Amino acid sequence: MINKLIAKIRETNAPIVVGLDPMMKFVPAHIQEKAFKEYGETLEGAAEAIWQYNKGIVDAIYDLVPAVKPQIAMYEQFGIPGMTIFKRTVDYCKEKGLVVIGDVKRGDIGSTAEAYAVGHLGKVQVGSKTYCGFDEDFATVNPYLGSDGVKPFLKVCAEEKRGIFVLVKTSNPSSGEFQDRLIDGKPLYEHVGEQVAAWAAGCMPEEGEYSYVGAVIGATYPEQGRIMRKVMPKSFILVPGYGAQGGKGQDLVDFFNDDGLGAIVNSSRGIIAAYQQEKYARFGGENYAEASRAAVLDMKEDISQALESRI
Amino acid sequence: MINKLIAKIRETNAPIVVGLDPMMKFVPAHIQEKAFKEYGETLEGAAEAIWQYNKGIVDAIYDLVPAVKPQIAMYEQFGIPGMTIFKRTVDYCKEKGLVVIGDVKRGDIGSTAEAYAVGHLGKVQVGSKTYCGFDEDFATVNPYLGSDGVKPFLKVCAEEKRGIFVLVKTSNPSSGEFQDRLIDGKPLYEHVGEQVAAWAAGCMPEEGEYSYVGAVIGATYPEQGRIMRKVMPKSFILVPGYGAQGGKGQDLVDFFNDDGLGAIVNSSRGIIAAYQQEKYARFGGENYAEASRAAVLDMKEDISQALESRI
Numbered sequence: 001m002i003n004k005l006i007a008k009i010r011e012t013n014a015p016i017v018v019g020l021d022p023m024m025k026f027v028p029a030h031i032q033e034k035a036f037k038e039y040g041e042t043l044e045g046a047a048e049a050i051w052q053y054n055k056g057i058v059d060a061i062y063d064l065v066p067a068v069k070p071q072i073a074m075y076e077q078f079g080i081p082g083m084t085i086f087k088r089t090v091d092y093c094k095e096k097g098l099v100v101i102g103d104v105k106r107g108d109i110g111s112t113a114e115a116y117a118v119g120h121l122g123k124v125q126v127g128s129k130t131y132c133g134f135d136e137d138f139a140t141v142n143p144y145l146g147s148d149g150v151k152p153f154l155k156v157c158a159e160e161k162r163g164i165f166v167l168v169k170t171s172n173p174s175s176g177e178f179q180d181r182l183i184d185g186k187p188l189y190e191h192v193g194e195q196v197a198a199w200a201a202g203c204m205p206e207e208g209e210y211s212y213v214g215a216v217i218g219a220t221y222p223e224q225g226r227i228m229r230k231v232m233p234k235s236f237i238l239v240p241g242y243g244a245q246g247g248k249g250q251d252l253v254d255f256f257n258d259d260g261l262g263a264i265v266n267s268s269r270g271i272i273a274a275y276q277q278e279k280y281a282r283f284g285g286e287n288y289a290e291a292s293r294a295a296v297l298d299m300k301e302d303i304s305q306a307l308e309s310r311i
Numbered sequence: 312m313i314n315k316l317i318a319k320i321r322e323t324n325a326p327i328v329v330g331l332d333p334m335m336k337f338v339p340a341h342i343q344e345k346a347f348k349e350y351g352e353t354l355e356g357a358a359e360a361i362w363q364y365n366k367g368i369v370d371a372i373y374d375l376v377p378a379v380k381p382q383i384a385m386y387e388q389f390g391i392p393g394m395t396i397f398k399r400t401v402d403y404c405k406e407k408g409l410v411v412i413g414d415v416k417r418g419d420i421g422s423t424a425e426a427y428a429v430g431h432l433g434k435v436q437v438g439s440k441t442y443c444g445f446d447e448d449f450a451t452v453n454p455y456l457g458s459d460g461v462k463p464f465l466k467v468c469a470e471e472k473r474g475i476f477v478l479v480k481t482s483n484p485s486s487g488e489f490q491d492r493l494i495d496g497k498p499l500y501e502h503v504g505e506q507v508a509a510w511a512a513g514c515m516p517e518e519g520e521y522s523y524v525g526a527v528i529g530a531t532y533p534e535q536g537r538i539m540r541k542v543m544p545k546s547f548i549l550v551p552g553y554g555a556q557g558g559k560g561q562d563l564v565d566f567f568n569d570d571g572l573g574a575i576v577n578s579s580r581g582i583i584a585a586y587q588q589e590k591y592a593r594f595g596g597e598n599y600a601e602a603s604r605a606a607v608l609d610m611k612e613d614i615s616q617a618l619e620s621r622i
Contacts, residue, residue, distance in 0.1 A: 073423045076430045077427070078437075111334065112385065115388040126335070126353060127356070133354070148485040149485075175420075
């Protein structure tokens, strides 16, 4: 799957992932009204509105980008109807040829970590049969519990040729509270990154330069990205924090390797709620999906220019 | 909800939580056969088997313990049917008067953390109405992302009078890989614990000695429990790792405060799969729920004796 991601990045010339993190306040009025008319102001109504909203965006951008990253929390808050739409979104994006990164940030130990790995990336056994629960291509994983929490994912990644991105240095302002604390002269995130490099080296596809095991480092911390790029040479870096959180294309060049690969930059509300920004307001709520397409094209241009200018 | 938990601990005289972490290999053959006959060897069939298994255990133990802790991964692996049974289990346990600790170990930032908090402990807005997504009383939370990941939970806890347990020192063998690393002469988990104490002090119920914010420290690390008990005086400690993972009653006394409160000890497979242990094999699979009841009574006795003997 890492090789499919790389092939699609080359094909689209866009190391970009669109974060499908829908909030009701992003969903245009006409979609909400239609869904509530059909299902009432219920969890099912909210889920239907989000599904229609997602579908419009995916239809408008699937040919421009290699991947999407649905944030499961935004679905989970709507209970079972929300989870149902998460799954439908994953399936639909895969039908459209997109690589799906489930932003689930799961982290647990032993048989529990195994259950998460199986549920999101693998197949669960039921009697004599097996089934995919959520069936993403990649998942994000929290490292706080150590190797016991990550190894079950490595096993499933190797078996299913899927991948994970381990949280190393997150994009939020308080990420430093624990992640930046110095241990033997190096910040915690660097120790985590060294461990990611070790996991990555042990979880390579049969062909290709990049591992099934990647890392998350926020666009808001470009200096850390530069250092960690070298610490984890075989790992793709998933870079959140572009756009709404403040990251710009020129901040991101050091997240990439010299081959122009090694990083994929996420933008969520900057794309999916583009029509609510002044820059794309001309599209209006009715044409929110076209606004998203315009925002993807602008983001591609910004990142391309930044990458070209470093040569 | 922390006060309800304390009242129920006093009423049952059992600082015990039963971990509802069902695995198919624990579910007795007669339950699996019946469910597969009705639904086939499908995700729905697996979910039905787990639901019937859970219900049998809850019916057998609800009068003995204050709380249960369903581990969501064990349900999530079965996709939407699994999540549906998770929710049904939460609802059923609450009907039975049990306090429900959702072992979800969620951790994210900003609006995403808010979505998890709302989805598991609060109410989500849909148009002019609000709904509970999963509706647990407590949830476990991962601290790796810092305050940004925890504060949205604190807000919901204060509003809804619910609670969280923040992972401090987990019970697994590799928990030390990051958690034990020394920062300014103290292990990371102690820094996290100090932060938990600060969050806890700011999130107290109107009456009572204990905060809505608790911590997780594994029974397998009693020495750390003793130290952290003093670092977080207002926090209940959720103690996993009793039984199957090796923790014993006598290891646990220092997790408690002098008032006999401040800790609640979890056992999962030691209770729910008791009938598969030699000690309770006489019950057989048909009477698995009675085996679970016997195991709860033995655990109560073990912990009571340990607490009494320290006086």
